[in-house]
Amino acid sequence: MMMLFALFFMFVGLIVFSLSMKRNFKQCYPQIKRPSLRLLFIFRLIGYLSLSISIYLCVLMQGLGLGLVIWFGAVTIASLLQVIFLTYRPQWTISSSLITLLCIAWLTGINV
Amino acid sequence: MLNFINNRIQQRMNHIIQQPAFAMLSRIIAAIVGGYVLSNLIAILLSYLLSTVWISTTADGVMIAMQLSYLIYAVIAMWIFSGKPLAHVWRTLTFSCLFSAFLIGIFMPEGLL
Amino acid sequence: MSKTVNGNFRQSMKWLHTWAGLTVAVVLYFMFITGSAGYFNNEITYWMQPEIPLINNEIDQREMIAIAEKRLAKVAPNASEWWIDFPIGREYALSIWWKDVSNQAEDGNIVEEWNDELLNLNTGEPVTVRKTGGGDTLYYMHYALHYIPSVLAYWITSLFAMFMLIGLISGIVIHKQIFKDFFTFRKGKQQHSWRDMHNVLSVLPLPFHIMITYSGLLLFMFTTMPSVLTATYGAGEDNQARFNDVVFVQDAEHKDAAGIAAKNISFSRILADVEQRWGENQIAYIGIENRGDINAHIELGLHGYDGLDDKPSLTYNAVNGELQHVSQGGRTPSAAKKFYDLMIMLHEGKFSGSILRWLYFISGLMGAGMIATGMILWATKRRERADKKGYASKGLILVERLNVGSIVGLLIAIAVYFWVNRLLPANFSERESWEINGLFICWSIMFAYPYFLANKRTINQLWGDQLTIAAILYGLLPALNFLTTDNHLGNTLFSGSWVLAGFDLTMLVFSLCFAYGAYLIFHKKGNAVAATHTIKENNSSNSRVKSADVNVVVVKTAELAK
Numbered sequence: 119m120m121m122l123f124a125l126f127f128m129f130v131g132l133i134v135f136s137l138s139m140k141r142n143f144k145q146c147y148p149q150i151k152r153p154s155l156r157l158l159f160i161f162r163l164i165g166y167l168s169l170s171i172s173i174y175l176c177v178l179m180q181g182l183g184l185g186l187v188i189w190f191g192a193v194t195i196a197s198l199l200q201v202i203f204l205t206y207r208p209q210w211t212i213s214s215s216l217i218t219l220l221c222i223a224w225l226t227g228i229n230v
Numbered sequence: 231m232l233n234f235i236n237n238r239i240q241q242r243m244n245h246i247i248q249q250p251a252f253a254m255l256s257r258i259i260a261a262i263v264g265g266y267v268l269s270n271l272i273a274i275l276l277s278y279l280l281s282t283v284w285i286s287t288t289a290d291g292v293m294i295a296m297q298l299s300y301l302i303y304a305v306i307a308m309w310i311f312s313g314k315p316l317a318h319v320w321r322t323l324t325f326s327c328l329f330s331a332f333l334i335g336i337f338m339p340e341g342l343l
Numbered sequence: 344m345s346k347t348v349n350g351n352f353r354q355s356m357k358w359l360h361t362w363a364g365l366t367v368a369v370v371l372y373f374m375f376i377t378g379s380a381g382y383f384n385n386e387i388t389y390w391m392q393p394e395i396p397l398i399n400n401e402i403d404q405r406e407m408i409a410i411a412e413k414r415l416a417k418v419a420p421n422a423s424e425w426w427i428d429f430p431i432g433r434e435y436a437l438s439i440w441w442k443d444v445s446n447q448a449e450d451g452n453i454v455e456e457w458n459d460e461l462l463n464l465n466t467g468e469p470v471t472v473r474k475t476g477g478g479d480t481l482y483y484m485h486y487a488l489h490y491i492p493s494v495l496a497y498w499i500t501s502l503f504a505m506f507m508l509i510g511l512i513s514g515i516v517i518h519k520q521i522f523k524d525f526f527t528f529r530k531g532k533q534q535h536s537w538r539d540m541h542n543v544l545s546v547l548p549l550p551f552h553i554m555i556t557y558s559g560l561l562l563f564m565f566t567t568m569p570s571v572l573t574a575t576y577g578a579g580e581d582n583q584a585r586f587n588d589v590v591f592v593q594d595a596e597h598k599d600a601a602g603i604a605a606k607n608i609s610f611s612r613i614l615a616d617v618e619q620r621w622g623e624n625q626i627a628y629i630g631i632e633n634r635g636d637i638n639a640h641i642e643l644g645l646h647g648y649d650g651l652d653d654k655p656s657l658t659y660n661a662v663n664g665e666l667q668h669v670s671q672g673g674r675t676p677s678a679a680k681k682f683y684d685l686m687i688m689l690h691e692g693k694f695s696g697s698i699l700r701w702l703y704f705i706s707g708l709m710g711a712g713m714i715a716t717g718m719i720l721w722a723t724k725r726r727e728r729a730d731k732k733g734y735a736s737k738g739l740i741l742v743e744r745l746n747v748g749s750i751v752g753l754l755i756a757i758a759v760y761f762w763v764n765r766l767l768p769a770n771f772s773e774r775e776s777w778e779i780n781g782l783f784i785c786w787s788i789m790f791a792y793p794y795f796l797a798n799k800r801t802i803n804q805l806w807g808d809q810l811t812i813a814a815i816l817y818g819l820l821p822a823l824n825f826l827t828t829d830n831h832l833g834n835t836l837f838s839g840s841w842v843l844a845g846f847d848l849t850m851l852v853f854s855l856c857f858a859y860g861a862y863l864i865f866h867k868k869g870n871a872v873a874a875t876h877t878i879k880e881n882n883s884s885n886s887r888v889k890s891a892d893v894n895v896v897v898v899k900t901a902e903l904a905k
Binding site: 135136139141142183184187188190191192194195197198200201202204205206 | 523526527528529530543548550551685689694695699705706709
């Protein structure tokens with residue numbers, strides 16, 4: 119259950135983190151021409167925060183070594199998915215991440 | 231006559247040395263072979279320093295120095311390719327090899343133990 | 344050339360990154376692909392030995408011990424060691440090992456011989472399996488290569504890993520905005536798309552790349568950097584033994600044989616105590632050493648890992664059944680040794696469960712993709728320039744052709760490796776070497792392929808051809824499996840053998856990826872928005888087609904100018 123939270127925070131972190139980049143923000147919300155710098159800054163802050171929370175949870179659950187290994191492995195795949203979605207289906211980014219989260223939730227129920 | 235041949239050889243050598251391909255080859259050899267020798271010498275020195283100055287056991291010093299030697303190698307190789315003139319590269323390489331070999335000779339005349 | 348080396352630091356690092364990368368790219372790509380496959384070595388071997396009977400889910404280790412002990416008593420009554428591996432975790436068959444020691448009276452030499460058998464759980468009889476190299480050969484090749492002495496190969500792979508390390512560091516130096524471009528992928532822009540793809544595949548798994556390269560170097564530390572050890576301890580085995588005694592401490596709890604005969608207990612006697620400590624069916628292996636001696640002992644390993652540490656094991660006295668020793672990874676090593684152990688653990692990933700193993704596998708493939716996109720980027724960039732000039736250098740043409748044969752060709756060759764496994768007769772005597780020969784023969788053909796067809800097909804079509812071949816070979820593997828064995832998808836899916844089913848399904852997924860790549864090349868060419876995508880194997884570019892258009896435009900403008 120804790121691992122799910124960790125993955126959840128990882129996905130949220132990556133989404134918000136990508137939104138804090140001007141280029142990716144425009145991909146997701148083309149109607150907003152000029153996102154304010156403060157908004158981007160807040161996004162970045164939340165992004166870092168939830169990524170840190172997910173590292174913390176991973177380490178808490180799996181121990182320092184294994185936790186970090188799992189976190190780095192998962193974050194690689196998660197951000198790869200993020201890149202694909204941002205490029206090809208930017209409007210799906212958020213919902214697709216949630217679906218992926220559910221799939222992972224189901225998988226983690228079996229084995230980590 | 232001998233002088234003439236000497237001059238010819240000198241000219242020929244200069245010609246080869248000024249070839250860009252030769253310069254490149256020389257730099258690659260400097261990086262791969264020279265870098266390997268120097269990184270080993272530095273690592274040996276480092277293992278000595280670690281085991282006498284900072285870390286208590288000899289085996290630990292050797293372990294750390296061996297593990298760092300690859301990073302030292304990488305840094306040396308990258309420095310060699312960082313745009314310094316070739317002559318400067320070879321001069322520095324030779325000097326640092328000799329200097330570290332000299333230090334090793336002083337500190338560890340027949341090994342540490 | 345030396346002119347390009349001069350200039351500012353970032354420029355020279357760019358130069359270094361490009362050329363250091365290109366020189367060793369093919370071998371590094373080979374190492375990454377076979378190494379990634381190596382994370383599933385046991386699973387691949389399982390698939391390649393279809394004679395291994397499927398095992399139903401209820402594993403009762405007590406029964407298995409009884410079966411194995413009975414068989415061992417029959418075939419190896421005088422063996423000095425008995426070992427049993429259980430089908431648990433990443434082992435897929437009940438296997439027994441024993442060490443026969445025969446005293447040959449003529450020359451007085453003691454001959455030790457290891458033998459092994461796989462057992463059928465239902466009948467208790469041994470199963471004859473085909474002697475394939477399996478996944479282990481793929482795994483072994485990623486550091487020992489093939490056809491050359493292994494020590495030479497260690498030097499070569501270490502040197503190339505050094506190139507890789509330099510490539511990574513210089514890559515980080517020349518990448519201006521790692522975080523800003525973290526999610527950036529611009530599709531359909533030729534060179535830019537390839538560069539973005541190269542960046543994405545390098546930056547996202549960067550921790551993995553650095554770890555795998557550096558730890559790969561450390562694995563052969565004592566082969567490639569021996570001088571540090573020699574300088575401190577002196578040359579020769581005796582001197583280095585002093586170092587090994589300090590650093591690599593063995594468990595000293597195992598007594599040698601005393602030479603006094605004694606009756607040993609059976610394995611089942613200690614099981615009650617083991618189950619009390621670990622729970623039921625948690626044993627990975629059990630074995631007895633110095634059989635028939637008064638110093639005989641039984642050793643058991645726990646299945647599964649808890650964190651990155653060594654597996655715990657138990658040692659019992661085999662005469663009276665008392666617990667002798669509980670191992671929790673031996674004594675605590677020093678920080679330097681701990682770091683070394685950690686790096687090697689991380690490289691091998693032996694601690695990982697199925698999900699983490701997949702993460703490793705995908706990260707490894709991304710590494711291979713990074714190298715492949717780097718090679719393609721090199722060619723695409725120069726092809727664009729060459730088409731503007733209207734003249735392509737020999738080097739460019741060479742690299743373009745090599746790219747096809749090395750990137751897709753290797754993947755085809757690995758598919759052929761699996762095909763040969765199924766097509767050779769089961770009792771073929773030199774199976775192991777001919778499976779590998781098949782791989783390399785196929786790879787050579789794929790390298791030669793662009794040269795034979797250079798006049799008839801464009802580079803782009805060559806990419807399409809090879810991707811099609813790959814798609815067909817991978818796609819038909821499950822069908823071939825269906826025709827030649829009983830472990831096909833129809834059986835494995837319904838009996839819940841997810842490893843075998845997973846292998847076939849993965850092959851189908853690969854096949855779909857290749858087919859999609861081939862489809863993009865053959866059917867979408869000439870599109871204004873060139874379709875480029877992120878799946879590693881589908882690397883293909885339609886630069887040739889587009890550049891032909893560019894050429895026409897250039898010629899027309901020239902005419903207009905006149």
